Amino acid sequence: MSDTEADADGEPDAPSEAVLDELFATIESRKAELPEGSYTASLFAHEKGENAVLEKIGEESTEAILAAKDDDRDELTAESADLVYHLLVLLAMKDLDLGDLRGELRERF
Numbered sequence: 593m594s595d596t597e598a599d600a601d602g603e604p605d606a607p608s609e610a611v612l613d614e615l616f617a618t619i620e621s622r623k624a625e626l627p628e629g630s631y632t633a634s635l636f637a638h639e640k641g642e643n644a645v646l647e648k649i650g651e652e653s654t655e656a657i658l659a660a661k662d663d664d665r666d667e668l669t670a671e672s673a674d675l676v677y678h679l680l681v682l683l684a685m686k687d688l689d690l691g692d693l694r695g696e697l698r699e700r701f
């Protein structure tokens with residue numbers, strides 16, 4: 593779906609540029625509200641959630657590396673998205689946020 597199409601609610605999609613902020617806000621909301629049936633909430637709710645996230649980061653990193661070695665750009669994109677999502681969950685678990693990440697990156701410019 594392009595940026596200009598409507599989503600399932602009939603509302604226009606937000607610009608893709610904002611997707612990381614929206615995803616992080618959703619993760620923070622899952623952390624605060626712990627809704628039933630949410631994979632993200634389950635990571636925050638369970639004692640072993642942090643280990644599960646760390647394992648996922650390891651797995652997704654390996655899968656991204658393998659996709660790159662195979663020159664499979666679609667797979668690399670998908671694995672990168674899984675990796676970024678789990679990294680954002682980890683930041684939220686450690687009470688960090690996108691501002692911390694942006695600040696660190698900005699300092700390197």
Ligand SMILES: N=c1c2ncn([C@@H]3O[C@H](COP(=O)(O)OP(=O)(O)OP(=O)(O)O)[C@@H](O)[C@H]3O)c2ncn1[C@@H]1O[C@H](COP(=O)(O)O)[C@@H](O)[C@H]1O
Nearest residue numbers: 615618619622629630631632633648651673674675677678
């Ligand atoms: N971006 C993601 C996202 N990326 C990956 N995952 C989940 O992460 C889990 C593990 O990913 P894997 O690629 O390993 O998937 P898998 O098929 O289960 O693989 P195996 O573990 O079985 O090997 C799966 O359950 C995926 O659905 C995600 N779950 C949620 N989100 C975002 O988080 C929002 C909130 O979702 P809930 O978690 O449903 O509240 C969603 O709207 C999405 O925007």
